[in-house]
Amino acid sequence: MPEPVRTAHIMSSLKRVLDFSAAAVGLIILSPVILLIAIVARLTSSGPVVFRQERLGLDERPFVCYKFRTMYPGTAQRATHEISASAVTPAGGFLRKFKLDELPQLWNVLRGDMSLVGPRPCLPVQEELVTERRKHGVFSVRPGITGLAQVEGIDMSEPKRLAERDADYVRLQSIPLDVSLIFRTVLRP
Numbered sequence: 185m186p187e188p189v190r191t192a193h194i195m196s197s198l199k200r201v202l203d204f205s206a207a208a209v210g211l212i213i214l215s216p217v218i219l220l221i222a223i224v225a226r227l228t229s230s231g232p233v234v235f236r237q238e239r240l241g242l243d244e245r246p247f248v249c250y251k252f253r254t255m256y257p258g259t260a261q262r263a264t265h266e267i268s269a270s271a272v273t274p275a276g277g278f279l280r281k282f283k284l285d286e287l288p289q290l291w292n293v294l295r296g297d298m299s300l301v302g303p304r305p306c307l308p309v310q311e312e313l314v315t316e317r318r319k320h321g322v323f324s325v326r327p328g329i330t331g332l333a334q335v336e337g338i339d340m341s342e343p344k345r346l347a348e349r350d351a352d353y354v355r356l357q358s359i360p361l362d363v364s365l366i367f368r369t370v371l372r373p
Contacts, residue, residue, distance in 0.1 A: 302328030
C-alpha cells in the first residue's frame with residue numbers, strides 16, 4: 185500500500201475510533217438532557233419525538249438521519265432554508281437555537297453513518313448540491329454533525345459555495361481541525 189494511502193487509512197481508522205468513543209460517552213452523559221427534550225417535545229407538540237429523514241452519506245449511500253423533531257407533523261421534507269419559520273414548533277425554535285435538535289445524530293455517529301465533524305449530510309433531492317459535492321469529491325468522507333462550512337455560516341442555500349468549502353475540509357481534515365470545529369460549534373451563538 186503506498187504511503188499516502190496508508191496514512192489516509194490510518195487517519196480514517198483513528199477518526200472512526202474517536203467518533204465512536206465520543207458518541208458513546210456523549211449519549212451516556214447527555215441521556216438526562218435527551219430524556220428531558222423528548223418529554224418536552226412530547227408535551228408541546230403531537231407527532232413523533234424523533235424525526236427521521238433520508239440523507240446521503242459516504243460514497244453517496246443513503247442513510248436515515250435522526251434529529252429531534254422541531255417542525256409540526258406534515259411539514260414538507262425539504263432543506264431547512266426552504267421551509268417557512270411558521271413550520272417550527274415553539275420548543276423546536278429553542279432546540280435549533282442551541283443545536284440540541286442534533287443530539288440524536290450521536291446515534292448516527294455510533295452506527296458509522298456519520299462522523300462528529302464533516303460536511304453536513306444533504307437530502308437526495310438537493311440535486312445542485314449533490315452535483316457540486318460529487319464534482320469536488322465531498323462524498324469521499326462521512327458527513328458530520330458539524331463541519332467547516334457550518335461554523336463559517338455557509339448553509340445549503342448556497343450549493344456551489346458550500347460544496348467548495350466542504351471540499352476544503354476534505355483536503356485539510358485532521359484531528360486538531362476536528363477538535364477546533366467542535367469547540368467553534370459549541371461556542372457559536
